[in-house]
Amino acid sequence: xxxxxxxxxxxxxxxxxxxxxxxxxxxxxxxxxxxxxxxxxxxxxxxxxxxxxxxxxxxxxxxxxxxxxxxxxxxxxxxxxxxxxxxxxxxxxxxxxxxxxxxxxxxxxxxxxxxxxxxxxxxxxxxxxxxxxxxxxxxxxxxxxxxxxxxxxxxxxxxxxxxxxxxxxxxxxxxxxxxxxxxxxxxxxxxxxxxxxxxxxxxxxxxxxxxxxxxxxxxxxxxxxxxxxxxxxxxxxxxxxxxxxxxxxxxxxxxxxxxxxxxxxxxxxxxxxxxxxxxxxxxxxxxxxxxxxxxxxxxxxxxxxxxxxxxxxxxxxxxxxxxxxxxxxxxxxxxxxxxxxxxxxxxxxxxxxxxxxxxxxxxxxxxxxxxxxxxxxxxx
Amino acid sequence: xxxxxxxxxxxxxxxxxxxxxxxxxxxxxxxxxxxxxxxxxxxxxxxxxxxxxxxxxxxxxxxxxxxxxxxxxxxxxxxxxxxxxxxxxxxxxxxxxxxxxxxxxxxxxxxxxxxxxxxxxxxxxxxxxxxxxxxxxxxxxxxxxxxxxx
Numbered sequence: 001x002x003x004x005x006x007x008x009x010x011x012x013x014x015x016x017x018x019x020x021x022x023x024x025x026x027x028x029x030x031x032x033x034x035x036x037x038x039x040x041x042x043x044x045x046x047x048x049x050x051x052x053x054x055x056x057x058x059x060x061x062x063x064x065x066x067x068x069x070x071x072x073x074x075x076x077x078x079x080x081x082x083x084x085x086x087x088x089x090x091x092x093x094x095x096x097x098x099x100x101x102x103x104x105x106x107x108x109x110x111x112x113x114x115x116x117x118x119x120x121x122x123x124x125x126x127x128x129x130x131x132x133x134x135x136x137x138x139x140x141x142x143x144x145x146x147x148x149x150x151x152x153x154x155x156x157x158x159x160x161x162x163x164x165x166x167x168x169x170x171x172x173x174x175x176x177x178x179x180x181x182x183x184x185x186x187x188x189x190x191x192x193x194x195x196x197x198x199x200x201x202x203x204x205x206x207x208x209x210x211x212x213x214x215x216x217x218x219x220x221x222x223x224x225x226x227x228x229x230x231x232x233x234x235x236x237x238x239x240x241x242x243x244x245x246x247x248x249x250x251x252x253x254x255x256x257x258x259x260x261x262x263x264x265x266x267x268x269x270x271x272x273x274x275x276x277x278x279x280x281x282x283x284x285x286x287x288x289x290x291x292x293x294x295x296x297x298x299x300x301x302x303x304x305x306x307x308x309x310x311x312x313x314x315x316x317x318x319x320x321x322x323x324x325x326x327x328x329x330x331x332x333x334x335x336x337x338x339x340x341x342x343x344x345x346x347x348x349x350x351x352x353x354x355x356x357x358x359x360x361x362x363x364x365x366x367x368x369x370x371x372x373x374x375x376x377x378x379x380x
Numbered sequence: 381x382x383x384x385x386x387x388x389x390x391x392x393x394x395x396x397x398x399x400x401x402x403x404x405x406x407x408x409x410x411x412x413x414x415x416x417x418x419x420x421x422x423x424x425x426x427x428x429x430x431x432x433x434x435x436x437x438x439x440x441x442x443x444x445x446x447x448x449x450x451x452x453x454x455x456x457x458x459x460x461x462x463x464x465x466x467x468x469x470x471x472x473x474x475x476x477x478x479x480x481x482x483x484x485x486x487x488x489x490x491x492x493x494x495x496x497x498x499x500x501x502x503x504x505x506x507x508x509x510x511x512x513x514x515x516x517x518x519x520x521x522x523x524x525x526x527x528x529x530x
Contacts, residue, residue, distance in 0.1 A: 030485065059385065
């Protein structure tokens, strides 16, 4: 039903990001480079590599592509971050002074693209904005609030609130209001008037390291996953939030994506995206796996004796094939991105196409236009 | 075996297997000890980017003790070619494996698990075979030697 295109582009992909009209994708093939491919949604096409951005010295851990301004921000384990802009035929890099003394782990542009946030292993979060007078990107740090490495960051649609998850198993919401960059009226949130770096909520729902935080399109809900195979949904984020945690019987998840206010897709070590939904009662439930698991073909053995003899040859052959991967991704899914072009983005409309990238080096495009039929079939 | 790349929190620009250094308590998971009986056990310690499996094999008598030690030392010395083997076993155990996120990225997870399980199954068999062959050889040599006196 769901996987429409698979591209095997590297041995391992750390992260990927799409541009505004989904014609190009930037990804990191598990080294210090960023490769930009010209993509096409045709399932039989081979994507062509058009640019290679080489400036970082260690693994590039986060990439984000701003749709309106066409700028790419990358962050790496070498404590640096660069903002790349396309000038003519070349991508030019601008170093961002992050003032970090440990690796950067994740990066995201704010909805209005005047700021971006970088999470790091230095237990600090950097919010960077562009200073016109000096013509460079300046950072403001949020220190002392986290007890361990920050794994993932996400902006609220109002451009001011920020959610972070960390390996101390907590999810925190901060205000990233910067005087001079954000207008005063944006600062009125459900929490009232708040200044920069103030921790508004600390969610302690997971018992393991937390990853993959994402806000819903309206900003009313939030979801993140924990390494204890749980997924947590928080609605009415404000002074009185409501939370729902689901414990899964599967391997932990790594990343989530809200498709609409009531649908969410998550992927992780199971190599199979999972669909969650909330119905009229506003309670989130697991709906189904999205990948059709192919059963491995029955191995033909003429006699019982031949089968037994086959089992003894463990040194040369492969007796454990029933554990072989049967999903489209063969290794952990690390990132899920929506495939809605800028012109079609609408908070009311649900996202129907998304892409996943994983440690097997594949970028897979999923299409959920027929999801309602499938759901109708699932219900008795 | 859910491991991921994790840059070191203590030293900049480094990437170390956290289970070996154990500097940050929050990055380690609870170790599991599985004992088949008093003389055989298996310790599994895990962290965010690495996993350490230590095995103590059954050693019933002196001969098995020596055979096991020599055989496992032979394997550990060649740990480079095994990639997931550790050069020195953890204190109190006979052999240790160290699996990091880099191994999981290069190799299939289910094949790594198969390798460790097959290794454990093979070890006992190999040591009994070695013991049998030592005993057989000793008997043959003794028979030949004492023949000259009869």
